[in-house]
Amino acid sequence: MSAVIVLAAAGGGVTAALANGAEPGPAPRPSASAKPATDSADAGFARDMAVHHQQAVEMSFIVRDRTDDEEIRRLAYDIANTQANQRGMLLGWLDLWGLPKASGEPPMAWMGMAHDMDEGHDGALMPGMATRTELARLTKAEGKRAEILYLQLMTDHHKGGVHMARGCVEKCDVRVERDLADGMVAAQESELKLMAELLRKRGSGPR
Template sequence: MTSAARAPRSLVWAGAVVFVVALGLVLLMVVRPSAASPSSGGTTGVSAGAPAESSADVGFARDMSVHHQQAVEMAFIVRDRTDDEDVRRLAYDIINTQANQRGMMLGWLDAWGVPKSSEGPRMAWMGHPATATDGALMPGMATDSQLDRLRAAESRAAEVLFLRLMTVHHRAGADMARVAAASASTDEIRGLAAGMARAQTSEIALMADMLKARGAKP
């Protein structure tokens, strides 16, 4: 495979900065214990008093875990469809950061004693339940048809399609994160969501520059 024109060196540094910020957030959330009440059994890393099943905390953790899972899947796909160093570096950043964040959210759900999934509509905690379309369970998620196109693409075509799909994915994810940061009751979700919104907004700008470098529009 031949790779597309390399992005400017500044994009590489920008990608590195985004990764460092995201990694720092993950480490902070992992090692920073929240105060635990005696009734909570002394559990660390979880705020005293588990949030309700219908809370924004639980809804966000469930939905964003699914959202992140697809982002990781798309990143793995493009990693194997191109030899472009900048795109592969971005893919690795997304895989590492979002897989770690997903693990944290699933761990909190377990610690809160609530199921990791629900039969109820997704995004109901945001006030506007989502409707699945062609495999896309929530806004911003790629459809089954789009994923099939990504799997079939190579080199520049795979890079451009991935960057476009991930831009849409990040925009919706950042919107969800901003709502959770403002409405969640636990320090864990508020802090993680706020960091997600900042990091994904930075990556959206990075991907716009990468698309421009390839002569493509977002």
């Protein structure tokens, strides 16, 4: 079948569907090779999640120095390793796309939440991020107190991260980035269940 016939058949199918009152299907997403715009959801998610992940890595390294508990240290290592690797991927995509790692857009603008998030919240730029005061408390805590505070802060952090990742699954156009975001949702929801159990074992719970 020639290309002309294929196109004609495709056009006829659309015409027939419209004639029958059916709504046309959704427009296809841009291809993965297309360069996202600097104000796109793809670029916004990459920038914001890189910042979000950096704090998770920071908190995980802090708690590894504040406790000898192997369960907590293993969890902290896993989170730090995973999120550091993912952060590298996100920043690498920005480089690949020729986009800046920081922009004039406020955090979460790509999700329509910019009006809710600003640096006035004691350094908490995005959903779930710990404040400067909370980070200072974690740095000073030791043993069980440090473990509980870390688990509570990381629980909030993961909930915020899941919310952002779901936003990318819905709004991002680059398939590989959507796939990464979808994987983040699954992994962090699993870790949320583990952290709830670790808190319960310590006679505590999420905040």
